[in-house]
Amino acid sequence: MTHINRRTMLATGAAAMLLPAGASAMSASEAQALVTRLVADVNAVISSGKSESAMIADFAKILDRYADVHTIARACLGVDGRTATPAEMAAYTPAFANYIAAKYGRRFREFIGGEITVKDAKPVKSWIEVETTVMLRGRSPLRMDWHVSDRSGRVAFFNFIIEGINMLLTERAEVGAMLDRQRGDMTKLTAEMNAA
Amino acid sequence: MLKLPALAFVAACLSACSVAPAGETVHDPFEAHNREIHAFNKSFIEKIPRGNGDGPGLPPEIKNRIVGFADTVSLPGMVLNGIMQGDVEGVVTNGFRFLFNSTVGVLGMFDPATTMGLVEHETDFGETLAVWGIQEGAYLEVAFLGPTTERALAGRVVDAIIDPLKFVGHPKRLEYATIGSLAAGAVKLSDASDTIDSVLVDSADSYAMLRLLYLQNRRYELRTTLPEESFDPYEGIYGGQ
Numbered sequence: 001m002t003h004i005n006r007r008t009m010l011a012t013g014a015a016a017m018l019l020p021a022g023a024s025a026m027s028a029s030e031a032q033a034l035v036t037r038l039v040a041d042v043n044a045v046i047s048s049g050k051s052e053s054a055m056i057a058d059f060a061k062i063l064d065r066y067a068d069v070h071t072i073a074r075a076c077l078g079v080d081g082r083t084a085t086p087a088e089m090a091a092y093t094p095a096f097a098n099y100i101a102a103k104y105g106r107r108f109r110e111f112i113g114g115e116i117t118v119k120d121a122k123p124v125k126s127w128i129e130v131e132t133t134v135m136l137r138g139r140s141p142l143r144m145d146w147h148v149s150d151r152s153g154r155v156a157f158f159n160f161i162i163e164g165i166n167m168l169l170t171e172r173a174e175v176g177a178m179l180d181r182q183r184g185d186m187t188k189l190t191a192e193m194n195a196a
Numbered sequence: 197m198l199k200l201p202a203l204a205f206v207a208a209c210l211s212a213c214s215v216a217p218a219g220e221t222v223h224d225p226f227e228a229h230n231r232e233i234h235a236f237n238k239s240f241i242e243k244i245p246r247g248n249g250d251g252p253g254l255p256p257e258i259k260n261r262i263v264g265f266a267d268t269v270s271l272p273g274m275v276l277n278g279i280m281q282g283d284v285e286g287v288v289t290n291g292f293r294f295l296f297n298s299t300v301g302v303l304g305m306f307d308p309a310t311t312m313g314l315v316e317h318e319t320d321f322g323e324t325l326a327v328w329g330i331q332e333g334a335y336l337e338v339a340f341l342g343p344t345t346e347r348a349l350a351g352r353v354v355d356a357i358i359d360p361l362k363f364v365g366h367p368k369r370l371e372y373a374t375i376g377s378l379a380a381g382a383v384k385l386s387d388a389s390d391t392i393d394s395v396l397v398d399s400a401d402s403y404a405m406l407r408l409l410y411l412q413n414r415r416y417e418l419r420t421t422l423p424e425e426s427f428d429p430y431e432g433i434y435g436g437q
Contacts, residue, residue: 075429103394110390126428140315151430158429164416165409166425173408177400 026155031128031148032121034155038066038146039116039132046111056105060097068149068156069097075158075168076175080184088186095193100171102196113137116144126151127158134162221422222411223334230337234403237342238396244385259383261305266380267316268297268304269373272360277319281327286317318417321358322351326418335407343410 045058063069073096074081074089084092114136121130127149134142147159159168175189182188224230254262271294278287293309293316301308310316325347326332333346344352361373385392399405415421 071429075427103398107390107394125426126430147426149430159426161426164412164414164421166412168427168429169412169425170405170408173404174400177404181400 026128026148026150028121028123028128030150030155031146032118032130034066034148035121035130035132035146035157036118038062038157039118041065043115046108046114052106052109055108056102059105059108060101063097063101066157068152068154068158069093069100071152071158072100072168072171073097076171077179078172078176080176080179080186084186088190092186092190092193095190096175099193099196111136121148221425222407223332224407225334226336230335230407231403233337233339234406236339237337238402240340241385241392241396254383259387260307262376262383263380264297264301264307265304265376266373267307268294268301269361269369269376271297271316272364273355273358274317274319276358276360277321277324277355278317280321280324281319283317283319283327286319289314289317290319320348320351321354322348323418325351326420332415332420335411337403337406343406345411345414348414 041062045055045062048055048058050058070093073093076096077084077092081089111134114134116132116134119131119133121128123129124147127147130146130148132144132146134144136142142163144163145161146157147161148155148157150156159166161167178192179186179189182192271290274290275287275294278284278290293314296309296312296314297304297307300306322345330347332348336344336346336349338344338349341349341352359370362370395405395409396402412421412425415425
């Protein structure tokens with residue numbers, strides 16, 4: 001009896017160690033469903049023929065709906081995020097969202113005439129990786145992966161990788177360089193991002 | 197005549213290919229010098245007149261012909277590298293691409309191979325060296341060529357020497373191939389002008405940004421992406437496991 005209990009306990013303990021907290025709540029198909037809806041919205045924006053500023057506004061809405069902007073913003077601030085005050089973070093986070101929407105919204109122009117299709121979803125490390133393909137006119141297709149998690153309390157993407165270029169890694173470097181240029185001043189960084 | 201010094205350079209590079217310290221994704225011991233070259237490249241590229249994507253420029257059909265020709269003349273080299281890497285699928289695909297596009301495709305100006313599902317497996321001797329286990333080496337920025345690594349640069353030199361194109365086709369093929377490749381480079385530069393502006397002009401530190409983008413994309417193409425590049429932002433916020 002004690003033998004079985006011990007084995008059961010060990011097995012339960014091992015399973016608990018393998019499954020990161022919260023990860024069990026979301027399946028690969030849920031993450032894939034999120035990206036499928038996201039991609040449909042993105043495709044609608046690409047084919048809408050709207051002006052650049054309208055496309056940026058649409059992209060800001062998509063970001064708000066599908067991304068965990070809070071986590072992305074904090075991660076891109078790196079170690080500097082630990083010393084920022086709650087008030088500085090509260091001003092920085094929406095400014096960061098504005099900066100990302102403007103920067104990537106502008107790049108949408110390159111996707112005009114193209115289409116994104118969802119390929120596959122699988123667990124990687126502590127999240128779900130959803131693979132999509134960007135089909136562009138007259139060019140080889142691009143691979144775009146979305147990293148999805150529900151650890152914020154809702155299913156949302158926190159990273160995307162285009163042909164190996166990792167948004168979180170890239171923006172962490174860029175935000176770090178912007179903050180250096182502003183001599184570590186969070187208020188000036190926030191103002192610069194709001195003006196993007 | 198240029199071959200001996202070039203080979204000596206490659207041998208010196210490979211024996212000296214410096215090894216990155218553990219845990220670092222960017223190995224840049226020559227950063228000060230690289231930054232000087234970057235400033236030069238940046239001012240050079242800003243002086244080139246180029247379309248903004250909306251301008252008249254060349255019609256896309258012409259651009260595709262130019263890029264297609266340059267791709268086709270680079271295929272024999274890619275086939276040779278595929279053989280050295282033991283990449284059977286790549287060799288077959290690129291080999292048939294060359295056969296179709298250099299004949300039915302009128303010297304590569306049309307691309308029937310892609311229509312048939314033969315999508316190019318782009319490769320070079322830098323990748324061959326990676327497959328053979330040679331380390332990436334230090335990051336370098338080279339005048340006019342832009343970002344590279346010790347291994348990729350050595351690969352470019354070898355590719356120029358071993359290019360099997362010199363054994364096939366018309367006597368003037370190498371001259372045409374060089375002109376074609378330069379023209380294709382100009383077309384790709386003008387098509388990428390938005391991307392180039394966003395990296396070189398809009399980045400807070402364009403040197404560091406170009407370095408990071410190049411290394412990530414190069415490692416992806418060589419399937420050598422470092423696992424630590426993909427990180428979990430929730431660790432540290434909600435407490436990692």
